[in-house]
Amino acid sequence: MFPASALLSWYDRHRRKLPWRAEPGGIADPYRVWLSEIMLQQTTVTAVIPYYENFVSRFPTVEALAAADLNDVLSQWAGLGYYARARNLHACAKAVAAMGGFPGTVEGLRSLPGIGPYTAAAVAAIGFGVPAVPVDGNVERVTSRLFAILDVLPGARKAIGAAASLLGEDPDARARPSDFAQALFDLGASVCSSGQPACGVCPWMEPCLGRRAGIAAELPRKAAKKARPLRHGVSFWVTDGAGNVLLRRRPASGLLGGMVELPGTPWRDAEWAFEEAAEFAPVAANWRPMGQVRHGFTHFELTIELFAAEVAEIGGEGFSHAVSGLGDLALPSVMRKCVAVAGG
Ligand code: SF4
Secondary structure (H helix, E strand, C coil): CCCHHHHHHHHHHHCCCCCCCCCCCCCCCHHHHHHHHHHHCCCCHHHHHHHHHHHHHHCCCHHHHHHCCHHHHHHHHCCCCCCHHHHHHHHHHHHHHHHCCCCCCHHHHHCCCCCCHHHHHHHHHHHHCCCCCCCCHHHHHHHHHHCCCCCEECCCHHHHHHHHHHHHCCHHHHHCHHHHHHHHHHHHHCCCCCCCCCHHHCCCCCCCHHHHHCCHHHCCEECCCCCCCEEEEEEEEEECCCCEEEEEECCCCCCCCCCEECCECCCECCCCCHHHHHHHCCCCCCCEEEEEEEEECCCCEEEEEEEEEECCCCCCCCEEEEHHHHHHCCCCHHHHHHHHHHCC
């Protein structure tokens, strides 16, 4: 119904050149595929490329990554967000190095830390040539349109997954599983993009049921998003006369686990009165307001009120670090915003 040969010949002409990809017909390095797939979760290709390139030059093999200190890995990751990925990445590298390499099956890959069904299928298909169809957001969109699947996401995932597997059963897809998976990604990222798809240049224009029914742009249907709750925090920028600032490391598990931050209050639903927040200040000082930072996490929005003070000598819980060297630290994006507001 949807000939894989049409998609593959489109891919041979229009494929995106990405640093982790092999040439058409080739099989990419599983380490690079896995690394790129973890980085691409919740993050755009454009944002990922420089991080990916730094990462592979610093950790060229899975063994090098496994042997690295977690804090180095977190520093390289800082700014990409969703830091549990970096911790899982490191744990996974250790497991893979101990096994002597990545397992070459979907099941084997799924047993590794931080690898879910999508990533397992992507690494198996792209890095090992296993005939599996990884279903990411792009493939979900393409498939729901091709088959005119009207069910609402996330409930529609089962039907979409089954339909995507059908696409992969075409003998031409099974002959080039790595290219077929990437061709689906590319079709979704360029031609069958969210909003209005460019059906006129699509290799599957003729048989596409969504296009025929005139409903392609409305698919996939999604449940209305709930508004994210707003949380509040107060952070403290304590410097000394020698250009150092007081920092601390967050607990290893939980949101932003293991990342470096400015000392401050917990984040909560209610706004903080300053007198209340001052109890969490690392030192008694003459605090002056520096402004507000706003940051979106997956499940909530956060506002941080920032206060600054200069002290003769930095003390309190945590460690001091040169303001000029903050770029080398594992600072999450929300803290980078705080540093920018504080003038670091
Ligand atoms: Fe998407 Fe249009 Fe192609 Fe259908 S014909 S897969 S809607 S671009």
